[in-house]
Amino acid sequence: MASNTRTFSLVTLGCTKNVVDSEGIEQSLIAAGDRSVDDPTQADVVIVNTCGFIGASRQESIDTILALAADKRPEQILVATGCLVERHAPDLATSIPEIDALVGVHRWPEMHHILDAINDRPRTSSQRIARSAVERLDGDPRLPPVYIGDGAAPHADLVMPRRSERGPSAYLKISDGCDAGCAFCAIPGMKGGMRSKAVDHVLREARELAEGGVREIVLVAQDTTAYGRDRGERHGLARLLELVAEEMPDLPWIRIMYAYPQFVSDELLATMTRLPQVCPYLDVPLQHAHPEMLARMKRPHGAVEDLITRIRDRLPGVALRTTFIVGFPGETESEFEYLMRAVEQMRFDRIGVFAYSREEGTPAYDFANQVPEPRKERRRRELMLLARRLSREINTELIGKDLDVLIEGRVRGRDGRERLVGRSYRDAPEVDGVVLVEGEGQRGDILRAHVTDAAEYDLMARAVSPVPVGK
Numbered sequence: 001m002a003s004n005t006r007t008f009s010l011v012t013l014g015c016t017k018n019v020v021d022s023e024g025i026e027q028s029l030i031a032a033g034d035r036s037v038d039d040p041t042q043a044d045v046v047i048v049n050t051c052g053f054i055g056a057s058r059q060e061s062i063d064t065i066l067a068l069a070a071d072k073r074p075e076q077i078l079v080a081t082g083c084l085v086e087r088h089a090p091d092l093a094t095s096i097p098e099i100d101a102l103v104g105v106h107r108w109p110e111m112h113h114i115l116d117a118i119n120d121r122p123r124t125s126s127q128r129i130a131r132s133a134v135e136r137l138d139g140d141p142r143l144p145p146v147y148i149g150d151g152a153a154p155h156a157d158l159v160m161p162r163r164s165e166r167g168p169s170a171y172l173k174i175s176d177g178c179d180a181g182c183a184f185c186a187i188p189g190m191k192g193g194m195r196s197k198a199v200d201h202v203l204r205e206a207r208e209l210a211e212g213g214v215r216e217i218v219l220v221a222q223d224t225t226a227y228g229r230d231r232g233e234r235h236g237l238a239r240l241l242e243l244v245a246e247e248m249p250d251l252p253w254i255r256i257m258y259a260y261p262q263f264v265s266d267e268l269l270a271t272m273t274r275l276p277q278v279c280p281y282l283d284v285p286l287q288h289a290h291p292e293m294l295a296r297m298k299r300p301h302g303a304v305e306d307l308i309t310r311i312r313d314r315l316p317g318v319a320l321r322t323t324f325i326v327g328f329p330g331e332t333e334s335e336f337e338y339l340m341r342a343v344e345q346m347r348f349d350r351i352g353v354f355a356y357s358r359e360e361g362t363p364a365y366d367f368a369n370q371v372p373e374p375r376k377e378r379r380r381r382e383l384m385l386l387a388r389r390l391s392r393e394i395n396t397e398l399i400g401k402d403l404d405v406l407i408e409g410r411v412r413g414r415d416g417r418e419r420l421v422g423r424s425y426r427d428a429p430e431v432d433g434v435v436l437v438e439g440e441g442q443r444g445d446i447l448r449a450h451v452t453d454a455a456e457y458d459l460m461a462r463a464v465s466p467v468p469v470g471k
Helices: 016-030 055-071 081-096 107-118 124-132 187-189 198-212 236-247 268-273 292-298 305-316 331-348 373-396
Strands: 007-010 045-050 077-082 101-105 169-173 214-220 253-256 278-283 319-326 350-355 402-412 416-425 434-438 446-454 458-466
Touching: 007 016, 007 305, 016 045, 016 077, 016 107, 016 187, 016 214, 016 236, 055 077, 077 081, 077 402, 081 101, 081 187, 101 107, 101 278, 101 416, 124 319, 169 198, 198 214, 198 236, 214 292, 236 253, 236 305, 236 458, 268 278, 278 305, 305 319, 305 331, 319 331, 331 373, 350 373, 373 446, 402 458, 434 446
Parallel strands: 007 045, 045 077, 077 101, 169 214, 214 253, 253 278, 278 319, 319 350, 434 458
Antiparallel strands: 402 416, 402 446, 416 434, 446 458
């Protein structure tokens, strides 16, 4: 098969950072002459970008690979990449022989050359990769090649090909890796230490997205608030926000996700307040509220209530999203009840709840007093029920108010009526609620809408007027 006619299909699992990496893989392959197809059964190459964060996501990745392997044609190439590969390459290589190559998280920029090497093409770059970058597990040539390591160029995985518009919103990854060292988290073992993307690259991507018609840029990383700290910058994210807003004055919305509590500084909050383009929205994964639990988790364990009060005081009208882990080793019933009371008191706009997943290679894996699975699940259900009730109460308080809504498309309801569907500043893509709007508009429009009704997560509204571009 000639390289300029090779077709590929990408299957993306896991977090928003994987979404960005998959776009990078896709754009780099297209630039090299390959062609993307939606149907994996019709592709010459199938690439699965896996997640290895917790047990459920690992299983989803494995099940996906197995399903694709079962349908694989003799001449088809199956590649697994992403976090699962970093954690479990030997197991994948020996248990799923249909895999043709395993590519680590930092090696995706070389995917085109890796595919050439698999096809045994006589290209200089492929020969170099085949000699220097391929590890054969236990020296067994029957096992698939494994591409793990720093790759041909340091930080190459932070340099995206030209960004393209795929909707009104787009994720922009500003760093990768993490230095936090939380006791429950396997990310440092998969991604390594935190590395910030160069400011010029961030601005170039933002410019390409804005010029392509994107109305909302969502900044993502393992920890967005640590941006620039690897370069000795104390307020790197605040400065980056200023530069993006200055560079793209007509970009309506900039949103911040994954803000580590310790680094939500007054400088950052002041910058968010000063820049009208920055949504008054913060995703601050707290993981727990009890100080002793946070200490055992190796998380910032000052008073969570003080942090939330400070954010709300300095950023009026802020919508706060957070996540909690229940059932961490040693969590007592009284500590869980403390968490429930804290959530009731702090009234977060959005809450995600996870039962602790015991991850091999993390400090907490060997902790004593592991909580039984039924107890974890019971606590997860109780906290989720509370979160749903609070979400409905907060949504109900919005009835009669006006919100700006970024329109993403149209949906037909159970009553057969078609409505616009979009998100307000309170709603991040994919993880939060939506606003169903009666009225006329197009994908990418920002409409001012009057809230008429509320459900647990979503709002119903009536379009009032369009919002001027840049507002």
